[in-house]
Amino acid sequence: xxxxxxxxxxxxxxxxxxxxxxxxxxxxxxxxxxxxxxxxxxxxxxxxxxxxxxxxxxxxxxxxxxxxxxxxxxxxxxxxxxxxxxxxxxxxxxxxxxxxxxxxxxxxxxxxxxxxxxxxxxxxxxxxxxxxxxxxxxxxxxxxxxxxxxxxxxxxxxxxxxxxxxxxxxxxxxxxxxxxxxxxxxxxxxxxxxxxxxxxxxxxxxxxxxxxxxxxxxxxxxxxxxxxxxxxxxxxxxxxxxxxxxxxxxxxxxxxxxxxxxxxxxxxxxxxxxxxxxxxxxxxxxxxxxxxxxxxxxxxxxxxxxxxxxxxxxxxxxxxxxxxxxxxxxxxxxxxxxxxxxxxxxxxxxxxxxxxxxxxxxxxxxxxxxxxxxxxxxxxxxxxxxxxxxxxxxxxxxxxxxxxxxxxxxxxxxxxxxxxxxxxxxxxxxxxxxxxxxxxxxxxxxxxxxxxxxxxxxxxxxxxxxxxxxxxxxxxx
Amino acid sequence: xxxxxxxxxxxxxxxxxxxxxxxxxxxxxxxxxxxxxxxxxxxxxxxxxxxxxxxxxxxxxxxxxxxxxxxxxxxxxxxxxxxxxxxxxxxxxxxxxxxx
Numbered sequence: 266x267x268x269x270x271x272x273x274x275x276x277x278x279x280x281x282x283x284x285x286x287x288x289x290x291x292x293x294x295x296x297x298x299x300x301x302x303x304x305x306x307x308x309x310x311x312x313x314x315x316x317x318x319x320x321x322x323x324x325x326x327x328x329x330x331x332x333x334x335x336x337x338x339x340x341x342x343x344x345x346x347x348x349x350x351x352x353x354x355x356x357x358x359x360x361x362x363x364x365x366x367x368x369x370x371x372x373x374x375x376x377x378x379x380x381x382x383x384x385x386x387x388x389x390x391x392x393x394x395x396x397x398x399x400x401x402x403x404x405x406x407x408x409x410x411x412x413x414x415x416x417x418x419x420x421x422x423x424x425x426x427x428x429x430x431x432x433x434x435x436x437x438x439x440x441x442x443x444x445x446x447x448x449x450x451x452x453x454x455x456x457x458x459x460x461x462x463x464x465x466x467x468x469x470x471x472x473x474x475x476x477x478x479x480x481x482x483x484x485x486x487x488x489x490x491x492x493x494x495x496x497x498x499x500x501x502x503x504x505x506x507x508x509x510x511x512x513x514x515x516x517x518x519x520x521x522x523x524x525x526x527x528x529x530x531x532x533x534x535x536x537x538x539x540x541x542x543x544x545x546x547x548x549x550x551x552x553x554x555x556x557x558x559x560x561x562x563x564x565x566x567x568x569x570x571x572x573x574x575x576x577x578x579x580x581x582x583x584x585x586x587x588x589x590x591x592x593x594x595x596x597x598x599x600x601x602x603x604x605x606x607x608x609x610x611x612x613x614x615x616x617x618x619x620x621x622x623x624x625x626x627x628x629x630x631x632x633x634x635x636x637x638x639x640x641x642x643x644x645x646x647x648x649x650x651x652x653x654x655x656x657x658x659x660x661x662x663x664x665x666x667x668x669x670x671x672x673x674x675x676x677x678x679x680x681x682x683x684x685x686x687x688x689x690x691x692x693x694x695x696x697x698x699x700x701x702x703x704x705x706x707x708x709x710x711x712x713x714x715x716x717x718x719x720x721x722x723x724x725x726x727x728x729x730x731x732x733x734x735x736x737x738x739x740x741x742x
Numbered sequence: 743x744x745x746x747x748x749x750x751x752x753x754x755x756x757x758x759x760x761x762x763x764x765x766x767x768x769x770x771x772x773x774x775x776x777x778x779x780x781x782x783x784x785x786x787x788x789x790x791x792x793x794x795x796x797x798x799x800x801x802x803x804x805x806x807x808x809x810x811x812x813x814x815x816x817x818x819x820x821x822x823x824x825x826x827x828x829x830x831x832x833x834x835x836x837x838x839x840x841x842x
Contacts, residue, residue: 286809293812302830303821307814323809343797350760352834365797396831411831538758543797551803 267432268470272504275477276436276496277428277467280443281421282453283391283460284327290390290420291318291360291547298459302413310418312356317546324420325367325550326560327452328388331422332368333561334446335383341551342367342387344544352412353392361389361423363541367550373426373446374569375438376586382427391419422452428467428477433493433500440464440489445568445595457488464492468499470507478503479513483527485520495520499527568594578603578612589620598629601637608638611645622658632658633667640669653678686719690735693718705740712736747776 268274286296292309308316332339345363366387372380393414397407424443430436444462447453454461469480483499486492498520503513518527552560566574571594572585583590593602598619605615618641623629640661644654657672666672693715694701704711712733719732752772756763763771817830826833 319807322806548802549797
């Protein structure tokens, strides 16, 4: 969607990803969403005096996987304390990586081939969960707050994009693609609704060719829908201000899903000053070249690679970013398509059938790959019409049947399979030896007699081409 | 670092740290912090080209722990020590609009 009056949107995204570790980043408390409040807490994540953090090996491993998948360089890194007063962290600081993050300078490729730069993907700890109590139920006007520290210390990787995104749709595509990548690495369960993936958007507008405008950071984007709505709202708010000759104030703004508006979140009396300093209780992370290589080599195929493979399976007839291929990768149905192709099915037909008829992973799991391939072959050989093939496919998924020919026969769809045709041809040869001798002698016109007889005998289901071929073979022509 | 630390700087830093300082304390901290910064300035003026930065005083990297769950502390016991608790959670004063 283009903005009004020639304004250009500039968006950079910060995505917080909770890592799918068993334990928290600096202590051995369970990292478990949905548990009873304050049941996964210990002296470390409560910030009790004398407690010391020890870094979780798996959190580092996941962070490296994310960095590798995003084509970042994995670098030696250290942790910092980000100091602030807010009861979501009992220590009054959050341990994060500031100027020496573990992953730097990568990119994410969208299905259409557009690359969004990744500035960094650093490690930090999540904060506790606050609930604001009072008449409004919101932070403004709350009388007091209740805090659950189960989430305090859950490992996060924050992925910071460069301000390369130019439309709300692109922002949505970026988050969707990033989510697929994070899930593919095993680092995340990708559940936005549980807060496993949280997105902040830095939004500004400018006239093309001009310098970046002042940006605002939009928080509370809990779904892809919120993300696009909030970006569009915020862009128009800034355009209206600029066109009225007013200045944009750099600030953090809260997206309200019900109102469909953003509003200023923090008072500006005291600019945020986090006084970062190196965390003295943690030593640097310096992964060896071997470790970095092992992590990179163990990564499964990423969605972009899988889309490319599927495109190749169609002989390039469908682009990697085409809708059916994107759907198949989203649903993890690649194996069905590639398996069907390996069994002789046509790639393009396989992609379209899977994207349009199979659609979901659950349905795909009910389908026998060899049977699916056989169905594609039947359709390609014109033994079934497109409508018949779809009906057979639906029944194969409903009954988990593996033989499409049997279903086609039972439904009276079939033309005739080659085994039946062979028997028929042999019977006709035996019944008409004189005609067959003429054929053997080279009188090919007699073939028409046999085809006619085969049609009659099969009630019109015989494939003329197939019968002719079999006759010529039997006659040694 | 050439400018001397001012009283206003000390008041600002004290507010960030939620410290309430009396006039005499502001006065003495202004002098003490200025001395500390002057020392840091002396160190910063050394030629460190070719010196590898020290990330941590301990010569260690990759001190890591296996990702295995261990029991933490009992909620009842912890909440009993909190100044205020409600509904199995820590109760804290309202967050925004606080006075400093």
